[in-house]
Amino acid sequence: MNLLLIHFAMRASAWSDVSAALRRDSLADDRPNLLRVGCAKPSRRKAAPTIAGIVCGLLLLVWPVALHAEDGYRLWLRYERIGDEKLLAAYLPALGQIVLSTPAGTDSATLAAARTELAAGLDGMLGLKAVVIVVAGAPASAVGEEGYSLQTTPRDGRRTIVISASRDIGVLYGAFALLRLIQTGEPVDKLNLTSVPKIQRRMLDHWDNLNGFIERGYAGFSLWQWFQLPEYRDPRYRDYARAMASIGLNGTVLTNVNANALVLTPAYLEKVAALAEEFRPYGIRVYLTARFSAPIEIGGLKTADPLDPAVAAWWRKKADEIYSYVPDFGGFVVKANSEGQPGPHEYGRTHAEGANMLADALEPHGGILMWRAFVYAADNETDRVNQAYKQFTVLDGQFRDNVVVQIKNGPLDFMPREPFHPLFGAMPHTRLALELQITQEYLGLSVHLAYLGPLWQEVLDSDTFAQGPGSTVARVIDGRLYERDLSVIAGVANTGSDRNWTGHPLAQANWYTFGRLAWDNTLSAEVVAREWTQMTFGRAPATVATVAKILLGSRETVVNYSMPLGLHHIMAEGHHYGPGPWVHHERPDWSSSYYHQADEIGLGANRGAKGSNATGTYAKELAARWDDIETCPENLLLWFHHVPWDHRMKSGRILWDELCLRYQQGVDEVRTIQRDWDSLAGKIDAERYAHVQALLRRQESDACDWREACLLYFQTFAKRPLPAGVEAPAHDLAYYEAVKLRYVPGHPGDY
Ligand code: GCV
Secondary structure, three states, X not given: OHHHHHHHHHOOOOOOOHHHHHHOHHHHHHHHHXXXXXXXXXXXXXXXXXXXXXXXXXXXXXXXXXXXXXXXXXXXXXXXXXXXXXXXXHHHHHOOEEEEEXXXXXXXXXXHHHHHHHHHHHXXXXXXXXXXXXXXXXXXXXXXXXXXXXXXXXXXXXXXXXXXXXXXXXXXXXXXXXXXXXXXXXXXXXXXXXXXXOOXXXXXXXXXXXXXXXXXXXXXXXXXXXXXXXXXXXXXXXXXXXXXXXXXXXXXXXXXXXXXXXXXXXXXXXXXXXXXXXXXXXXXXXXXXXXXXXXXXXXXXXXXXXXXXXXXXXXXXXXXXXXXXXXXXXXXXXXXXXXXXXXXXXXXXXXXXXXXXXXXXXXXXOOEEEEEOOOOOOOOOOOHHHHHHHHHHOOOOOOOOOEEEEEXXXXXXXXXXXXXXXXXXXXXXXXXEEEEEOXXXXXXXXXXXXXXXXXXXXXXXXXXXXXXXXXXXXXXXXXXXXXXXOOEEEEEOOOOOXXXXXXXXXXXXXXXXXXXXXXXXXXXXXXXXXXXXXXHHOOOHHHHHHHHHHHHHHHHHHHHHHOHHHOOOOEXXXXXOOEOOOOOOOOHHHOOHHHHOOOOOXXXXXXXXXXXXXXXXXXXXXXXXXXXXXXXXXXXXXXXXXXXXXXXOOOOOEHHHHHHHHHHHHHHHHHHHHHHHHOOOOOOOHHHHHHHHHHHHHXXXXXXXXXXHHHHHHXXXXXXXXXXXXXXXXXXXXXXXXXXXXXXXXXXXXX
């Protein structure tokens, strides 16, 4: 054992080959001890034995092996041994053998992945050498293309669990589901369930540049090592694919929507093909962002006019070429005529004309085109939150069948809270996709804890009233409302090269939850938060209750200390970390005052019928409710109304006092989270415990900064004292205005 450990210390190894790592189970458990006694972190390169490595190994000869730490690499797929004897006794007989049943009944790379996963998981959790066999079964029509069924049934005199599906990928999803049941302590002795994804294309959108930088990425650099591809394939690609498949995601957009046409050249397509090959066994298709001006930049054409036949021909040929490299290529995502990206407007053409031309190029290969509705312009007089509505509703019905208009959850830009985007209720003749942001651009990057499940659930459950009550965003985007045959959901990834994938250890929950909600948009954030916690920190009830409580309240906490009561876009300029209600930019729509509209009378944007009429972009039921300052929900009040400082709130307090106390409440809530987290000492591993604890300390201090900066600034308009219960600021306003952070991760301007 100790010799092995010495060997392991010397061998900075392919830790990321998870199946191998899980087979080395004892090593997996011991490895973090090496870190705890001061060894350098293992790199993925093969290293020669080092003195430090040997010393570490020798130290371990005398080091008690009781210590156990985690660096987060294994995500929610930890497969720790179940210590509960009663549970073990229940599981072992139920898992006599596992049958993988598909119509073909032959092994494939995908079924091999399922077998490897089951072997690793069952061995890890139960010490069971699973008997897994593949059989030809009747096509399981009720589970569709990707669903699965799990059944406990006797077979050949043994208790057996049958995982059946119409395609191999369904079996892989079923295998992950079975392992999840065991990880969460659910019984498996009477299984009889089916599960079918509600949305067809469940994608992670990476805003990764070809130079490795991730726009709005806070967990290191890109996972894609473009320079080393296609020859070298980092084993981490497989681990990424495993993680994706384990939560049911089936698409990855490799590149930033602020696109680089180079990725469409043969030199890069070879690399894209290598990634696609790594991901294919896990059911993940690759997609790319298409720069609209690519025909000029890499094609030598003089124009990118979508109605120019030479341009259309160029894209058709380009699509043919891409499919020759990647036969199952998913399609393109396009950001056009927004934030400086080229688009059809340059040629007097519409978004529909631009999108359709690209869609026609993809159509012969079955590809789809996701055209983003995140459009706004500096010289547009229309309120920014109404611009996409104005540009896109007139195009409803003009898009090809393989076009999906991809819409951010809110009409502005992934704020801590926004109303849902009005386009979800206003384009009945167009396929619409929901774009969520998993990376926390406006919610404290990967420094603050903000579990986004409740935010996403709030959006999915929002009623557009498009076809009467019950026309929720969830039903619009999964195709149920209009019986659509193509449905898409996308999440802007929070992954990166950090050892723990997401920077903040608890931000893994956001990746996990996005996948689970993409599969089943009716799941509650609470259920998913508990599930993730059990898989990530173990099933001890007190731990699960505490972590789930921390997670579930954390988004509202961020809202409270940063942008309460419907405030929005008052963050620092550029990097978007920390407060900046005073930010003044030559572009009004990049200035905070454009959004908060603070003056001596009050605070908040005037978006009712007598203002910019954003309320009028929603169904009449909502417009009426939101137009009236008395019936507008308080959590959106300052989004829709310019509210007098002495307006009486539901609490009986005036707006100014309420605002101050909300900021204070946010700070107090962070402190409660800190105390709750502290109560986990000794109950979870020391490494993640300490990491989160340190980040929470920073979050508390940042929350105080938010409160003080915003209240001092708004006080210059409100001219009222801070009410009792709000802590006195530590600094004056000038101090906060002078704070200039440099090299904030993910900020494209700072490199
Ligand atoms: C990728 C916001 C972000 C940009 C991002 C843009 C988008 O404006 O700050 O970094 O660009 O949204 O979604 O296209």
